[in-house]
Amino acid sequence: MYDLKGKTAIVTGSGRTKGIGEAIVMKLAEEGCNVVITDIGTTKGEQFSEEHVGTTDEMEAIVAEAKKKGGDAIAIPCDVRFEAQVKNLVQKAKEHFGRVDIMVNNAGVGYIMEPFTEFKEESWDAVLDVNLKGAFLCSKHAAIHMIEQGTGGAIVNIASQAAKSGFPFAAAYTSSKHGMVGLTRSNAVELGKFKIRVNAVCPNHITTGLGHWQNKFFSEKMGLDYEDYLQGIVDRNPMGRTGQVNDIANAVAFLVSDKASYITGEAMNVSGGEEYH
Ligand SMILES: NC(=O)c1ccc[n+]([C@@H]2O[C@H](COP(=O)([O-])OP(=O)(O)OC[C@H]3O[C@@H](n4cnc5c(N)ncnc54)[C@H](O)[C@@H]3O)[C@@H](O)[C@H]2O)c1
Numbered sequence: 001m002y003d004l005k006g007k008t009a010i011v012t013g014s015g016r017t018k019g020i021g022e023a024i025v026m027k028l029a030e031e032g033c034n035v036v037i038t039d040i041g042t043t044k045g046e047q048f049s050e051e052h053v054g055t056t057d058e059m060e061a062i063v064a065e066a067k068k069k070g071g072d073a074i075a076i077p078c079d080v081r082f083e084a085q086v087k088n089l090v091q092k093a094k095e096h097f098g099r100v101d102i103m104v105n106n107a108g109v110g111y112i113m114e115p116f117t118e119f120k121e122e123s124w125d126a127v128l129d130v131n132l133k134g135a136f137l138c139s140k141h142a143a144i145h146m147i148e149q150g151t152g153g154a155i156v157n158i159a160s161q162a163a164k165s166g167f168p169f170a171a172a173y174t175s176s177k178h179g180m181v182g183l184t185r186s187n188a189v190e191l192g193k194f195k196i197r198v199n200a201v202c203p204n205h206i207t208t209g210l211g212h213w214q215n216k217f218f219s220e221k222m223g224l225d226y227e228d229y230l231q232g233i234v235d236r237n238p239m240g241r242t243g244q245v246n247d248i249a250n251a252v253a254f255l256v257s258d259k260a261s262y263i264t265g266e267a268m269n270v271s272g273g274e275e276y277h
Contacts, residue, residue, distance in 0.1 A: 108158065113170050160173070198264055202269045
């Protein structure tokens with residue numbers, strides 16, 4: 001439908017089973033795109049524990065699945081907080097596939113939530129470093145290659161409803177996601193002359209591993225049963241359901257395709273009508 005044959009995409013944070021990144025990888029692969037599955041790969045202390053991160057084993061399983069869909073796929077571990085690793089990621093992707101056309105900044109930390117007056121400096125840094133600095137570094141190195149190639153490109157930042165509205169206990173997450181929209185707009189204006197389009201997608205609630213963790217966290221805070229909390233989300237939503245990973249993957253496939261060639265600098269809500277500004 002979107003014909004991405006011959007293109008190469010890097011999708012960060014795509015090494016976690018049932019995550020949004022995995023769904024984006026599968027959709028782009030179905031459209032004929034070669035995909036680089038990249039994730040942190042290993043646990044790193046309490047902030048990046050097994051419960052939350054995509055491991056190298058999961059990454060390899062996703063590579064195998066993506067190869068069945070159409071395009072080729074490889075896994076390259078990368079911690080997006082560090083420029084040397086990001087530079088290496090983009091370089092290796094280019095060496096392997098010969099080009100880099102699409103960068104999807106999906107890696108995110110949405111499970112570090114604390115009351116604002118108790119918010120720890122290291123918690124703030126961890127969230128901002130992955131969500132915002134990571135997107136900055138990956139966009140920068142992808143753009144360098146896209147400009148060298150001279151054939152344009154597309155960058156999509158997976159922001160959030162928290163890029164448009166505030167949420168309790170989530171000062172760092174909300175700030176980082178609002179920041180991603182600023183990064184999107186600034187880069188869209190600056191990189192347009194190289195035919196590089198930059199957009200953001202803003203999902204509301206998607207029941208991935210992270211989404212489940214957030215439901216549990218908020219239902220406990222509100223003293224509600226998990227199922228009742230989830231039903232509340234469904235009842236508030238004009239489309240009467242929570243978001244699914246494919247809702248986001250479809251939006252990304254459209255935005256990176258030529259069908260969206262006049263769309264840049266947008267922060268597109270994919271929220272069933274729950275968020276509309
Ligand atoms: N699930 C939702 O309800 C929801 C809603 C809005 C936005 N989002 C955003 O969508 C994106 C994907 O979320 P998800 O629900 O699939 O969560 P997820 O936890 O399944 O995916 C996040 C991925 O980011 C990776 N990651 C974390 N730190 C990293 C680092 N330093 N370097 C590289 N990778 C790192 C994790 O290993 C994980 O694979 C995130 O940016 C999240 O903020 C999710």
